[in-house]
Amino acid sequence: MTLFERARLWREDNGYVGRGGVVVLFGDEVQSWVNTLRNPEHWQPGCVAVDEAGRMWTTIAGSERDGALMWLADHEL
Numbered sequence: 001m002t003l004f005e006r007a008r009l010w011r012e013d014n015g016y017v018g019r020g021g022v023v024v025l026f027g028d029e030v031q032s033w034v035n036t037l038r039n040p041e042h043w044q045p046g047c048v049a050v051d052e053a054g055r056m057w058t059t060i061a062g063s064e065r066d067g068a069l070m071w072l073a074d075h076e077l
Contacts, residue, residue: 006030007050022049022057041067048074 007023010030021035044064049057059068
């Protein structure tokens with residue numbers, strides 16, 4: 001199952017379809033939903049955020065303890 005499919009299934013199961021925002025995953029596990037992509041320092045490097053259109057961002061740099069430095073788009077801007 002792709003990350004997009006996993007995020008879509010989570011949205012369906014938890015009533016978040018049509019609410020926008022992003023589902024944040026780490027590894028294969030959904031961690032949370034947030035209404036807007038922000039605060040990379042609250043996530044460790046390697047987290048992936050997926051929106052309803054299938055666009056993805058990954059947290060990079062930083063450390064597990066201090067959080068990531070930024071969200072990097074995995075799609076064309």
